[in-house]
Amino acid sequence: MSSGTVVGLAVATFVASFVEFVEALTIVLAMGMTRSWKSAWAGTLTALVALAAFTAAAGYALATWLPEAALQLAVGTLLLIFGLQWLRKAVLRSSGRKALHDEAEEFAEQTAAARRAAGETRLGLDWFAFVVSFKGVFLEGVEVVFIIITFGLNAHNMPVAVAGAGAAGLLVIGLGAAAARPLTRVPENMLKYAVGLLLATFGSFWAIEGLGVLTPGRHSVSWPAGSWSLLVVLAGWLLLSRVLIAALRRNGRPDPVAAPAAPEAASGRAIVIEEV
Amino acid sequence: MRYVTGFLRFWYDFVVGDDWKIAAAVAVALGLGAVAAAAGAAGSALFAPAVVAAVAAAFVVALLADVRR
Numbered sequence: 036m037s038s039g040t041v042v043g044l045a046v047a048t049f050v051a052s053f054v055e056f057v058e059a060l061t062i063v064l065a066m067g068m069t070r071s072w073k074s075a076w077a078g079t080l081t082a083l084v085a086l087a088a089f090t091a092a093a094g095y096a097l098a099t100w101l102p103e104a105a106l107q108l109a110v111g112t113l114l115l116i117f118g119l120q121w122l123r124k125a126v127l128r129s130s131g132r133k134a135l136h137d138e139a140e141e142f143a144e145q146t147a148a149a150r151r152a153a154g155e156t157r158l159g160l161d162w163f164a165f166v167v168s169f170k171g172v173f174l175e176g177v178e179v180v181f182i183i184i185t186f187g188l189n190a191h192n193m194p195v196a197v198a199g200a201g202a203a204g205l206l207v208i209g210l211g212a213a214a215a216r217p218l219t220r221v222p223e224n225m226l227k228y229a230v231g232l233l234l235a236t237f238g239s240f241w242a243i244e245g246l247g248v249l250t251p252g253r254h255s256v257s258w259p260a261g262s263w264s265l266l267v268v269l270a271g272w273l274l275l276s277r278v279l280i281a282a283l284r285r286n287g288r289p290d291p292v293a294a295p296a297a298p299e300a301a302s303g304r305a306i307v308i309e310e311v
Numbered sequence: 312m313r314y315v316t317g318f319l320r321f322w323y324d325f326v327v328g329d330d331w332k333i334a335a336a337v338a339v340a341l342g343l344g345a346v347a348a349a350a351g352a353a354g355s356a357l358f359a360p361a362v363v364a365a366v367a368a369a370f371v372v373a374l375l376a377d378v379r380r
Binding site: 108112113115116117119120122123124126127132170174177178239242243244246247249250256257258259264268271272275279283 | 328337
C-alpha cells in the first residue's frame with residue numbers, strides 16, 4: 036500500500052468520523068447542560084460498551100461468514116445510502132431549498148426538548164438524559180464503526196482506518212471539553228458535502244464490485260481502471276452535484292458552500308451558515 | 312413489544328435515514344445491476360460504469376421528486 040493511499044485512507048476515515056463525533060457530542064452536551072451530567076456520561080459510557088460488543092460481534096461475523104464480494108456489497112450499499120443522503124442535503128442546502136444545518140440550532144432544539152421532558156429517575160439516573168445520550172452516541176457510533184470496517188477492510192489496512200477515526204474522536208472530545216458547547220465553528224455543511232461525495236464514491240465503487248457475489252465464481256466485479264476508477268467516480272459525483280445545485284438554485288440565492296466566511300453573529304453564537 | 316418496535320425503528324433510522332426515496336433509488340439501481348450480473352453481464356468492461364450511471368440517474372429522480380413535492 037503506497038504512502039499516498041495510507042494518507043488518503045486516514046484522511047477519509049478522519050473526516051467522515053469527525054462529523055459523526057460532532058453530532059454525538061452535541062447531543063451529550065445538550066443533555067448534560069440541561070438535565071444531568073452524571074446521567075449523560077452514564078448513557079455515553081453504556082453506549083460505548085454496547086458499541087464495543089456490537090463491533091466485536093459484527094467484525095467476527097463479517098470476517099468469518101461473509102465472502103469478500105458479499106461484504107463489499109453489504110457495506111458498500113450502506114455507505115452509498117449514507118453518502119447519497121448527505122449529498123442530497125448538501126445539494127438542497129446549497130441551492131437554497133433547505134435550511135442550512137446548524138449545530139447551534141440542533142443544540143438549542145435538543146436543550147428545549149430536554150427541558151420540556153418530564154423528570155423520571157431510574158437507577159439513580161435522570162432517565163431522559165441517559166436514554167437520549169445512549170441513543171445518540173450508539174447511533175453515530177455505529178456509523179463510525181461501519182466507516183472503519185468498510186474503509187479498513189477494503190484498503191487492507193484496518194490500523195490506519197482505526198487511527199483516523201480515533202484521532203477524530205480525540206480531537207472532538209478535546210475541543211468539546213475545552214469549549215463545553217457544541218462545535219458550532221466547525222464548517223459542518225462543507226464537511227458533510229465532502230463526506231457525502233467520499234461515501235457516495237467509495238460506496239458505489241464497492242457495492243458494484245460486490246455484485247460479483249451473484250456470478251458463478253462469486254468473485255468481485257472488476258472496474259475498467261482498477262482503483263483509479265475511484266477518481267473518475269468521485270469526479271462524476273462532484274460534477275453531478277454541482278449541476279444539480281446550479282439547476283435547482285433559486286434566483287438570487289448564493290451558494291453557501293462556496294460563500295466566504297463572515298464574522299460571528301451579534302448574538303455571540305457562531306452560525307455555521309455564515310462560516311461555510 | 313415496545314423494545315422490539317424501538318429496535319426496528321433504530322435500524323430503519325440507521326439504514327433508511329431521513330428520506331426513504333434515496334434508499335429506494337439505491338435498491339432499484341443495484342437491483343437492476345444484480346439482475347444483469349446474474350445474467351452474465353458482470354464480465355463486461357461496461358458493467359461497472361453502467362451500474363454507477365444507473366445509481367446516479369436514480370439519485371437524480373429521487374432528488375427531483377423531493378423538490379417537486
